[in-house]
Amino acid sequence: MQSESVIVPDNAWLAEVRNSSGENASLCYQCKTCSSGCPVAFAMDLLPHQIIHMIRMGLKDAVLKSSSIWLCVSCEACTTRCPNDIDVAKIIDALRMASTKSGLKLGEKKPSVFHDSVLSSIKKTGRLYELGMIGIYTLKSGDMVSNIKSGSLLEDAKVGWKMFKNGKLKLIPKRIKGRKEIKNLFKKLKRGESA
C-alpha cells in the first residue's frame, strides 16, 4: 500500500548506484569525514554522509530530488579523505545523471542549466565560448529577471564590462577544425550509448 505519508524504499537502488558509479556505498561506516570537510555543507539539504546512508536505505527519490547533489562543487575533499576509500564525488556525479534522467523536479535547477549551457557551447565549436555560454545560461536559468529584481545585474554588468574591456571576454568564438569529431562524441550521448 502506498500513500503520500508512506516511504517505499527501492531495495534495488544500492546495486544500481554501485553499477553506475562503480562505488560501494555499503563500505561507509558513517564517520562523517566527508560532511565535515565539505565546503558547501552549509548550503545543503542533505549532507554527503546522509546521502550515502540513504542510498543504502533505498531512499531514491528523496536523494534524487535533493539540492545537495547539484550544489556539490566536485572539490574532491570527501573522496580524498574517506577512510574506506569511497569515491563520494563520483557517486554524486552518478546521482546527478540519475536525477536528470529520472524526470523528477531537480532540487536545484541552476547548476544543471549551467552545465547544459557549457556543454552546448563545447558541442558547437569544440571549445567553451564564454559570452555565448553566459547568454544561453542567463536566458534559460531566468537569472536575467531575478538579477534585475535583486539589483545584482548592475554589479555583474560592471564586472562583465571590465572583463570585456580588458580583453577577457571574446566576441567571436574560436571554432576548432575537429568540430565534427566533437559533435560525434555528443551524438553518442544522445543515442544513449554512453553510460
Next chain:
Amino acid sequence: MKVSYYPGCSLHSTGLEYGESTQEVCKILGIELNELSDWNCCGASSAHCTDEVLAIELATRNLVMAEEAGLDLVIPCAACFQRFKVAEKHITEGKEPAIKTPYQGKVPIKHLLDFLVEEENLKVIKEKIKKPLNGLKAVCYYGCLITRPPKVTDAKHYENPQAMDELLSLLGVEVYPWSYKTDCCGGSLMLSRPDIVAQLSGKLIQMAEDAGVDCVATACPLCQANLDTKQAAISKNLGREVRFPTFYFTELLGLALGSGEADKWLRRHIVDPRDLLKSKGLL
C-alpha cells in the same frame, strides 16, 4: 627544452593574463611551449556531471594529440589538468566503461606549477632572477584540483602542498603559512550560485587578511576569477570595502624574471594589484 602545451579555454579568455604570463615566463626560461594544434575543451566541471564517457573522451582527444607529439604535456589550468589525469587513469587502469582510443597513457601530464619546480627548471629560474620580490607578503592558494584526489593527480603533498611556497620563496616573496591552501573557492557555482561562491571566496580572503599578507597567489584560472571578481559581493557580506589583490603565480614569476610585460597582465585584473606592487617598489 620543449614541451606540449594545453592552455584550455580559460587561458584564452577569463584567464588571459595567466596564459600571457605563462608564455612569457617560459620564453625567458628557454622552455618552448608547443600548443596542441587543434585542442578541444576538456569538458571542465560540466561533462563529468553529465556523462562519464563524454567527459573522458573529450579529454582523451587531446591526449592522443599529445602522445603523437611525444613530449611532456604541461597544463596551467587545475581543472583541465585533473580531467586529463582522470582520463589517463581510467584508460591505463582499464576501468569500466571501456573507452575506444589509441591513447596508451605514455604522456607525462604535468600541472604548470609542478613542472616549473622540477629541479632543472628551478635551477634556471634561480639563475635568471633579476628583480627579487623582497617585501611582498603572500599566501599560496592551490585550490582543489591540482592535488585532489591524490590517487588521480599523483600529488604527494595533497593536504599541505609545497610547490608554490617553494617557488615564491625562491623569488624573495615572504610566504606565510595558512590553513586554507586547498579549501574550495566555490568553483563552477560562479554563475548559478554566486551567493555560495561569495561566501567561500570571502572566507579565503578574510583568512588571507588575518594571516597578515598583502596578497594571494593562485595557480588556477577559476580560483583567481572567483577571488578577483566577487569582491563587491564579499564587501556587501562583510559590511566593509574589500579590495584584496590576487595574482597568478606566473605573474609574480615574470615580474621577478624582469619581464617588461607585467603591467599588461596586471591591469586586466578586476582588483588592480599594481598599487600594491608600486608601494613596495616592485613595479
